Amino acid sequence: MTELELCHLLQTKPENGLPVLIDRYSGLVVSVLRAKGCGLLQKEDLEELASDCFLCLYEQRERIDLSKGSIASLLCVIAQRKAVDCLRKQNRQPHSLPLGDDDIFASAMQPDQTQALTDRQALLQAVRDLGHPDAEIIFRKYYLGLSHKQIGNALGLSENAVTKRLRRSLKKLKSKVEGETFNG
Numbered sequence: 001m002t003e004l005e006l007c008h009l010l011q012t013k014p015e016n017g018l019p020v021l022i023d024r025y026s027g028l029v030v031s032v033l034r035a036k037g038c039g040l041l042q043k044e045d046l047e048e049l050a051s052d053c054f055l056c057l058y059e060q061r062e063r064i065d066l067s068k069g070s071i072a073s074l075l076c077v078i079a080q081r082k083a084v085d086c087l088r089k090q091n092r093q094p095h096s097l098p099l100g101d102d103d104i105f106a107s108a109m110q111p112d113q114t115q116a117l118t119d120r121q122a123l124l125q126a127v128r129d130l131g132h133p134d135a136e137i138i139f140r141k142y143y144l145g146l147s148h149k150q151i152g153n154a155l156g157l158s159e160n161a162v163t164k165r166l167r168r169s170l171k172k173l174k175s176k177v178e179g180e181t182f183n184g
Contacts, residue, residue: 003071010061017061021071022054028072029053029079036083038154040090040144049082056082087144126176134169137162 001009001020010017029050033041041049056078057064057071064071127135133155140146140154148162155162 003066006071007061007064007066010058010064014058014061018054018058021057025054025072025075026050029075032076032079033083036080037087038140038144039150040087040146041083045086049079049086052082053078123173123177126173129176130169130172133157134165137166138169138173141166 006017006020006024010021030046033046033049033053037046053075057075064074127138129135130138136155137151140151141148146154148166149159151157152159152162157165
């Protein structure tokens with residue numbers, strides 16, 4: 001069955017098209033969810049998110065336009081968005097930032113909220129300026145709350161390399177925040 005035929009079946013006989021859709025694309029959807037979830041999603045989360053992906057496509061079946069892309073690509077986009085949303089929900093509670101002596105955020109805490117916002121924007125830009133993989137390490141450590149081992153597994157680095165890169169990056173950020181020149 002071609003995608004055009006599957007799309008037609010979903011629109012005319014959705015009760016027959018949905019099982020075909022799930023059978024054909026469930027492996028793809030789960031693999032996209034796993035990849036985008038960086039190993040942080042549990043089996044139950046993956047199952048629920050996969051169901052949500054198919055439900056989302058099912059609810060939009062009348063608006064599927066194969067001239068803009070395939071059903072597979074549409075499902076991949078839906079899966080990526082669902083995984084990111086799930087990770088964001090899991091990480092809504094603030095993480096403590098155990099920076100110790102390298103507390104680069106201390107200088108961003110001003111009584112004046114406008115100044116604090118400006119400082120946070122400058123800090124975010126300084127993190128971006130670090131480039132890959134250092135910015136990614138900081139994001140995963142302080143936004144997602146991952147351990148050095150988890151970060152290393154996701155980025156293909158050793159735990160020791162993650163620790164060293166993080167320490168070096170924090171020193172660079174501290175220098176930048178304190179007004180010294182930043183050498184990327």
